[in-house]
Amino acid sequence: MTTSTPERETPGTPERETPGTPARETTDSATSRLTGQSRSLLAGPDRGRVNRNALRGRPRLYTSYAGDSALLNTPAKRWWTLAVILLALVLPFWLTRDLSHLLSVAMVMAIAGIGLNLLTGYAGQISLGHPFFMALGAYTGAVVAGEPGSIVIGWELDLGIALVLAAVVPGLVGLVVAPLATRVRGLYLAVLTLGLLMLGEQVFKQWASVTGGSGVGRAGALPVLFGNDLEQTYAVGPLLIEPHVSLYLLCLVLLVALAVAARNLARSRTGRAFAAVRDRDIAAEIMGVNLLRTKTLAFVLSSAYAGVAGCLYAILIGRVAPEQWNILFAINLLAIVVIGGVATISGTLIGAAFVVLLPRLLEWLAPWLPFVSTGSGGLITIFQLESILFGALIVLFLILEPRGLFGLWHRIRTYFTTWPFSY
Amino acid sequence: MSAPLLRAEGVSLRFGGNVALDDVSFEVRPGELFAIIGPNGAGKTSTFNCISGVYRPQAGEITFREESVLGQRPDRIASRGIARTFQNIELFDNLTVLENLLLGRHHVMRAPWWKAMAWLPGTSREEYAARLEIEYLIEFLDLTAVRRHPVGILPYGIKKRIELGRALAMQPELLLLDEPVAGMNAEETEDMARFILDIRSELGLAMIMVEHDMRLVMDLADRVMVIDFGRRIALGTPQEVQRDPAVIAAYLGGATDDVLESVREELS
Numbered sequence A: 001m002t003t004s005t006p007e008r009e010t011p012g013t014p015e016r017e018t019p020g021t022p023a024r025e026t027t028d029s030a031t032s033r034l035t036g037q038s039r040s041l042l043a044g045p046d047r048g049r050v051n052r053n054a055l056r057g058r059p060r061l062y063t064s065y066a067g068d069s070a071l072l073n074t075p076a077k078r079w080w081t082l083a084v085i086l087l088a089l090v091l092p093f094w095l096t097r098d099l100s101h102l103l104s105v106a107m108v109m110a111i112a113g114i115g116l117n118l119l120t121g122y123a124g125q126i127s128l129g130h131p132f133f134m135a136l137g138a139y140t141g142a143v144v145a146g147e148p149g150s151i152v153i154g155w156e157l158d159l160g161i162a163l164v165l166a167a168v169v170p171g172l173v174g175l176v177v178a179p180l181a182t183r184v185r186g187l188y189l190a191v192l193t194l195g196l197l198m199l200g201e202q203v204f205k206q207w208a209s210v211t212g213g214s215g216v217g218r219a220g221a222l223p224v225l226f227g228n229d230l231e232q233t234y235a236v237g238p239l240l241i242e243p244h245v246s247l248y249l250l251c252l253v254l255l256v257a258l259a260v261a262a263r264n265l266a267r268s269r270t271g272r273a274f275a276a277v278r279d280r281d282i283a284a285e286i287m288g289v290n291l292l293r294t295k296t297l298a299f300v301l302s303s304a305y306a307g308v309a310g311c312l313y314a315i316l317i318g319r320v321a322p323e324q325w326n327i328l329f330a331i332n333l334l335a336i337v338v339i340g341g342v343a344t345i346s347g348t349l350i351g352a353a354f355v356v357l358l359p360r361l362l363e364w365l366a367p368w369l370p371f372v373s374t375g376s377g378g379l380i381t382i383f384q385l386e387s388i389l390f391g392a393l394i395v396l397f398l399i400l401e402p403r404g405l406f407g408l409w410h411r412i413r414t415y416f417t418t419w420p421f422s423y
Numbered sequence B: 001m002s003a004p005l006l007r008a009e010g011v012s013l014r015f016g017g018n019v020a021l022d023d024v025s026f027e028v029r030p031g032e033l034f035a036i037i038g039p040n041g042a043g044k045t046s047t048f049n050c051i052s053g054v055y056r057p058q059a060g061e062i063t064f065r066e067e068s069v070l071g072q073r074p075d076r077i078a079s080r081g082i083a084r085t086f087q088n089i090e091l092f093d094n095l096t097v098l099e100n101l102l103l104g105r106h107h108v109m110r111a112p113w114w115k116a117m118a119w120l121p122g123t124s125r126e127e128y129a130a131r132l133e134i135e136y137l138i139e140f141l142d143l144t145a146v147r148r149h150p151v152g153i154l155p156y157g158i159k160k161r162i163e164l165g166r167a168l169a170m171q172p173e174l175l176l177l178d179e180p181v182a183g184m185n186a187e188e189t190e191d192m193a194r195f196i197l198d199i200r201s202e203l204g205l206a207m208i209m210v211e212h213d214m215r216l217v218m219d220l221a222d223r224v225m226v227i228d229f230g231r232r233i234a235l236g237t238p239q240e241v242q243r244d245p246a247v248i249a250a251y252l253g254g255a256t257d258d259v260l261e262s263v264r265e266e267l268s
């Protein structure tokens, strides 16, 4: 007889109060009875904090749950983040106008990529319709804060308002589409969102008063933020802030804010629910996760992120035509998520930089690549090489490292920190 | 006697022509450990699925605390206080042990997404409170060493424990355990039995346990229900049930008298 003999006492009355009351709050120490731990350490004003002196030289010991679950929970992460942000702030003053513009585009694509990653990476709902929501954001911004033209309408309001509405309108459209999108999954969802993309393209082509019409397009919102025209050069102390620098800084601020918000969401109750729905939806439901609400939220948030990105994208590019929100754009966005790493925000930043900067890098390298033609001769054009590389990278990452560049970096880091041990 | 916590009455469930449950009735009292046993395919897991809202029986009624659960979504039933584990482990493989357990707190937590995005004080307070609860469970279930590991890479026995922890994190009033020791060795089984006993004595939860390990069932359960081909063939204390000829027949088909005798000895 291996199992211990149970004390066959008559089952006690349940410890719980009547249903429906906030009794759960008062019984929340129930689990503590299982271990009989003392709560006194956690009760005082310091709530389990350890004396600072005891910590000196042991930075990797967490002394509170807040420290443990913080976004930047190691000194290395804090220093790296600080360094990257400082570098990002300095770069536009140092780089050429052309390159800092390219970086701005990368940051905008990162915002869109984070939105898509929330939906596809975290909540597991694949979507090819993301450019549709970017377009909605672009046109919302253009109508609200754009210049009116002979065909197109534009109200010339402040960019601040335009950016808010560029999140709200796609979010609301997302809310309308969500009941359909949450009923299907996997391949069916991919096809459904592709349908949305094609439907959108037709609507945008016809609706000339908003989009400028097929083949023509329109300019994005005017960059007048809180009354300041960003097309002028401003002097802040010794610094000259040129138009391309102000746009860059605007993109940077929005990217940082939206990335932090997404990271916060990911480590919260909602983020866990996303992941639970992705990994096992039925089990998630039995654990108390409302499937419909969770998927809808992911869809709406992702659309809002896309909208903000679309609004900024139109401003940066200068002119957007209805044709450009197409399947190739959708694939580029998926490439950002897959190459950067599914369900990581920092990975998406890397992925966006990679996808936006790679073509430029190839252009630079082209003269040294004999098989690439820059004018005449050579086997393939630079655009073909680009498509081939993206395609190959997506396939490679999906098969070899689903966590993308982020995962690759993680592996390398683990390898070196644990060397010479293999795990 | 106090009112039953869960009451199933005449529950019938069919898949096409295949009858999974046929007019099954039982009651679970508060704080009771109620076991359901039966041969493979008898309908034990289906019973759980009816209670937790995954399947909707074609006939019959299931009430929890005098209120029907039929037609309610699984997440609603979960938040009313029914938690369960699964026969084939259903953990969220890409999440860490901590995150899996925290998911059990999902229905108690309230912070909305927009507060979470700004990590407003309400959110963080709630997260840390949940974390504290989870830490007790981690210690109780001896999972300290693997807290941060993604559950996908952990061994089977530990996964079973994590599933138990996740269900406990929900602070249910009724815990459904689907084969908690299936596939475990003697030592792991003993650990699990101890956990179940501790949960009972410390938390006073009512539990329904489906299990093929007869020794465990007969040791732990207050009452046992036996089903075969979806029909209830016996219900009573472990002693009553193991003397029941219908039960012995169900488990052994047309076995001879000596076999029955040896089985009886084995069981008692």
Ligand SMILES: Nc1ncnc2c1ncn2[C@@H]1O[C@H](COP(=O)(O)OP(=O)(O)OP(=O)(O)O)[C@@H](O)[C@H]1O
Pocket: B015, B018, B019, B020, B038, B039, B040, B041, B042, B043, B044, B045, B046, B047, B087
């Ligand atoms: N989703 C389903 N679709 C069709 N038939 C099902 C479904 N779920 C269960 N069944 C059938 O219902 C019957 C009871 O299955 P159930 O899983 O409840 O058995 P069980 O008692 O849990 O068996 P085991 O001991 O093998 O776990 C079986 O005949 C099974 O084939």
Ligand SMILES: [Mg+2]
Pocket: B044, B045, B046, B087
């Ligand atoms: Mg079963």
